Amino acid sequence: MKVYKFGGASVKDAESIRNVVRVLKHEGFENTLIIISAMGKMTNAFEKVVHAYYHKSEDLRAEIEVVRDFHIDLVENLFEEKQPILVEIELLFGQLSGFLAKNKTTDYNFIYDQVVGYGELLSTKIISSYLNIAGITNNWIDVRDFIKTDSTYRNASVNWQQTCDNIKTLDTHNLYITQGFLGSNSKSKSTTLGREGSDYSAAIFAFCLNAESVTIWKDVDGVLNADPRYFEKTILLKQISYSEAIEMAFYGASVIHPKTLKPLENKKIPLNVRSFYNLENNGSTVSKGQHLSPEIPCFILKREQILVSISALDFSFMVEHNLSDIFRILHDCKLKVNLIQNSALSFSVCLEDKFNNFDAFLLKITPKYNVTFVNNVSLYTIRHANQNAINLVEKKGTVLLKQATKGTVQLIMQ
Numbered sequence: 497m498k499v500y501k502f503g504g505a506s507v508k509d510a511e512s513i514r515n516v517v518r519v520l521k522h523e524g525f526e527n528t529l530i531i532i533s534a535m536g537k538m539t540n541a542f543e544k545v546v547h548a549y550y551h552k553s554e555d556l557r558a559e560i561e562v563v564r565d566f567h568i569d570l571v572e573n574l575f576e577e578k579q580p581i582l583v584e585i586e587l588l589f590g591q592l593s594g595f596l597a598k599n600k601t602t603d604y605n606f607i608y609d610q611v612v613g614y615g616e617l618l619s620t621k622i623i624s625s626y627l628n629i630a631g632i633t634n635n636w637i638d639v640r641d642f643i644k645t646d647s648t649y650r651n652a653s654v655n656w657q658q659t660c661d662n663i664k665t666l667d668t669h670n671l672y673i674t675q676g677f678l679g680s681n682s683k684s685k686s687t688t689l690g691r692e693g694s695d696y697s698a699a700i701f702a703f704c705l706n707a708e709s710v711t712i713w714k715d716v717d718g719v720l721n722a723d724p725r726y727f728e729k730t731i732l733l734k735q736i737s738y739s740e741a742i743e744m745a746f747y748g749a750s751v752i753h754p755k756t757l758k759p760l761e762n763k764k765i766p767l768n769v770r771s772f773y774n775l776e777n778n779g780s781t782v783s784k785g786q787h788l789s790p791e792i793p794c795f796i797l798k799r800e801q802i803l804v805s806i807s808a809l810d811f812s813f814m815v816e817h818n819l820s821d822i823f824r825i826l827h828d829c830k831l832k833v834n835l836i837q838n839s840a841l842s843f844s845v846c847l848e849d850k851f852n853n854f855d856a857f858l859l860k861i862t863p864k865y866n867v868t869f870v871n872n873v874s875l876y877t878i879r880h881a882n883q884n885a886i887n888l889v890e891k892k893g894t895v896l897l898k899q900a901t902k903g904t905v906q907l908i909m910q
């Protein structure tokens with residue numbers, strides 16, 4: 497069986513969904529399981545619904561209307577006979593309203609997971625129905641009946657045994673359409689696997705099905721040696737080893753979700769990253785034992801970082817006991833550390849503040865240490881670095897910090 501994944505960019509409007517039909521008819525869709533994300537930026541829009549609901553904002557109704565109107569407009573553009581799918585959409589919005597009306601808990605992460613998943617439920621209902629009309633007969637399945645997780649809302653861990661037992665009941669001769677990003681816990685409550693987690697969903701199904709391959713369909717030709725939004729003249733990486741791809745994802749290459757690669761590597765399932773526009777191009781293949789081809793410097797950019805320098809109030813050395821204290825506070829504040837540099841008297845970290853906890857961090861740390869920080873810096877990682885590649889990055893601004901390990905150079909730039 498093959499597993500395909502269509503992300504938000506590939507289903508962002510009616511035209512893109514027609515293109516999915518073109519892709520499937522060109523590539524074939526026998527014995528395939530298709531994972532689909534929420535359309536375009538709908539997960540962000542659902543996050544606004546959660547925010548408005550949680551804060552009892554008067555914007556709640558308007559935020560729900562944004563997502564409702566988006567899907568209804570899309571259906572108006574896509575379908576000739578709209579009535580059956582409109583009924584399905586109303587049903588889903590009815591369920592959502594029911595949850596919002598009845599919910600008693602104040603657990604933000606729980607509420608988040610019960611709400612944002614409607615993006616994937618809506619997109620798969622609409623696309624499954626459109627594919628059936630376009631002659632691509634398929635079975636819509638609810639991924640929450642298959643991927644079972646713990647109850648860590650917004651970052652759930654997969655129960656592999658139960659998940660594989662469920663997935664193995666699928667008939668591998670069918671074409672299935674299901675949701676990325678979602679799972680459910682032992683109480684059948686929705687959970688999510690972390691933002692951009694649909695690639696991981698594809699890897700989970702592939703692992704449990706012993707799939708022959710996974711293909712992620714993208715708006716770029718494959719994995720490039722840099723993000724084309726920020727670098728000119730990017731080059732397609734045709735072959736990548738799992739370990740190289742894991743390193744790239746770890747440093748922040750957003751083209752593949754970091755958790756995706758390990759399950760595939762364990763079963764030696766190749767991962768193809770291909771363009772949904774340019775079907776003649778074979779794209780990139782991540783597989784076992786491949787050398788990076790072409791072997792060129794690869795650039796990974798993480799924006800909106802904070803560079804923090806910390807030293808002891810009494811100018812004593814920064815050694816184990818204060819470092820462990822600082823890490824405990826970082827961990828408590830859920831700040832992600834992307835780079836560390838230590839000297840005798842000061843300790844620098846490059847941080848990512850996903851959950852807006854930096855002010856809380858400052859409150860905890862400033863009574864104990866001298867702290868200075870620079871907001872909104874960029875972290876560049878160069879794999880297979882050479883001097884030309886370093887020069888290229890250094891031209892982009894002022895270097896605040898530079899660190900080199902074998903073949904990998906990291907620069908914090910302002």
Ligand SMILES: Nc1ncnc2c1ncn2[C@@H]1O[C@H](COP(=O)(O)OP(=O)(O)O)[C@@H](O)[C@H]1O
Nearest residue numbers: 503504505506716718719720722723725750751
């Ligand atoms: N190394 C890279 N190679 C290719 N694309 C990259 C890379 N790094 C970042 N990107 C960006 O990833 C985008 C595709 O990912 P994304 O928009 O999240 O797709 P989807 O919604 O389908 O998951 C590309 O348009 C590109 O700007």
Ligand SMILES: N[C@@H](CC(=O)OP(=O)(O)O)C(=O)O
Nearest residue numbers: 503504533539691692693694
């Ligand atoms: N819709 C989810 C899951 C996902 O993976 O989306 P995408 O494939 O568009 O990155 C998100 O935006 O986080």
